[in-house]
Amino acid sequence: MIPGPIDPPARLLMGPGPISAYPSVLRAMSAPLVGQYDPFMTEAMTETQELYRGVWNTRNDATLLVDGTSRAGIEAAIVSLVRPGDRVLVPVFGRFGHLLAEIAERALAEVHTIETEWGQVFPASVIEEAIVRVKPTLLALVQGDTSTTMNQPLDEIGTLCARHGVLFYTDATASLGGNAFEADAWGLDAATAGLQKCLGGPSGSSPITLSDRAVEVVQARKKIEAGIREPGDPSAPDFVRSNYFDLGMILDYWGPRRLNHHTEATSMLYAARECARVMMFEGRDEVIARHELAGRAMLDGVRALGLQVFGDVAHKMNNVVAVEIPPGVPGDAARAALLEDFGIEIGTSFGPLHGRVWRIGTMGYNARKDAVLTTLAALEAVLRRFGAAVPAGGGVEAALDVYRAAYRAAA
Incomplete structure (x- = not known):
């Protein structure tokens, strides 16, 4: 028997996400599709980048979308910034800190964690002590962890990361749009989010912003050598161990040349654009x-x-x-x-x-x-x-x- 058309029940989604989308976002998703190189499409991509610079409060040129849920953005950031054997420090104060650690491990990093009781956050001094001890390449830190509802202060972290030569990445999936976030003023090198929380859209697109320093790291890994060896082999070439989540190629796709990487998720682009437009229009x-x-x-x-x-x-x-x-x-x-x-x-x-x-x-x-x-x-x-x-x-x-x-x- 063939089922009828999709007809979900009316729900008021008042959990930790996903949430009920803005009506205008749902309308945007029903707009007609165009080809991925149609001038309308490429202009929509450019508009979306500029809108999200406002959302993140950044001047980063490398501000774009990763197609996929918020976890896609997290994975793209980590696998593109972390080389095999790099040390990554993850302060864990809820479930999603453990997620960052797992993804870094899958990227073949040497992962170090510090933990605090669920329901608490880390003082900047504790994070700095761990940075001095571990000497990581990357600090990966959740801003808002919905498992505990805590909002980790980030305003001092960028400065101490810069002091010790550490890249600073944060997962702002649950917090962006509903809590203060200052990508430039706080010294973020990379940040990712999703639409399905404070931005008021569906899950399926992950906004990301990268500092010039982070872009340099990503671009340095774009050369793929012949004769790829087993993962973990120290003689293996330094390449990103994902095609889909390789930010070097994704940056080329969103850059002025629009080099093909994948077929952009058109309806999700419309949704992401409208989420940011709603926020910037309201203020x-x-x-x-x-x-x-x-x-x-x-x-x-x-x-x-x-x-x-x-x-x-x-x-x-x-x-x-x-x-x-x-x-x-x-x-x-x-x-x-x-x-x-x-x-x-x-x-x-x-x-x-x-x-x-x-x-x-x-x-x-x-x-x-x-x-x-x-x-x-x-x-x-x-x-x-x-x-x-x-x-x-x-x-x-x-x-x-x-x-x-x-x-x-x-x-």
């Missing part, structure tokens, strides 16, 4: 402020429902909060009730936090008052159904108080 600072306001309203709302917030709240991302599941409440069953009865999705977590916390996001299109209030009202109803004692209307009123105060301050 970069204004979008970040909207995320901060929605996140603060959700934070006060869940606290007013009597829920305990996980982790160091002073270093929480604007766009997601983790709350302890109340004793006696079945976490998965409550999440299922939210989805089935209210059409609202929130997340659980990973590793040591699995089954212990829920993660509730306020990001992208859903960083808005009605989404926050609707989620809090539904969560209150579900908590009460499963026997939790919660104040009637407490979450909604606390969130409304945050919005009222913001409106008064702006008047």
Whole structure:
């Protein structure tokens, strides 16, 4: 039997991502396709590069997209910057630090990690001590880790990396667009993200920006010699061990010559362009402020429902909060009730936090008052159904108080 056309149910995605996309992004994805060398296509690529320079707050010429989910951008950055045998330092404060370490290992790096308790971040002094001890070629550091909801401060890290001659890469998948990010001012050599969080789009395209220093490293590896030996052989030529994720070739594709590397994912290009256009049209600072306001309203709302917030709240991302599941409440069953009865999705977590916390996001299109209030009202109803004692209307009123105060301050 042939199934009918795709017809997903209406959902309000209030988890840690993916989230509900901006309507204009969905409309952009339905625009007609053109050939990959059509003048419209190449101009759209150029426009997209300039828009993302604004999103990243950078003047980097090498600002572009990697086709694939946010993990594609991460892998492209690491495999293109890291030579076999290079030392890579990864500070781990959640699940996605472990991911960076794994990808670096697959790139045949000598990987060193430092770890802190989930729910905490690293002081710059701890990272510098590890850099002095390890002497890495690359520091790979997550900015916002949704597994813990923590936002690692980056403002001092670039300076100390430059002091010690270390390349500085960050994964900003969960944070870009909803939290402060200053690629140039913070001294980033490489940064990658995805569309499906604060940028308000679908998963499937990964914005990336590279400093001139990072581009030099990438370009130095473009010469592929004959007689390739076994991976790990110290006499093997210095080539990027991926064709698809070789940033040297991808930079040629996005450069003025438009040298063919792969067929650009046209509809995802449209989506990525529209995500950045929405942000720059509303205003970069204004979008970040909207995320901060929605996140603060959700934070006060869940606290007013009597829920305990996980982790160091002073270093929480604007766009997601983790709350302890109340004793006696079945976490998965409550999440299922939210989805089935209210059409609202929130997340659980990973590793040591699995089954212990829920993660509730306020990001992208859903960083808005009605989404926050609707989620809090539904969560209150579900908590009460499963026997939790919660104040009637407490979450909604606390969130409304945050919005009222913001409106008064702006008047």
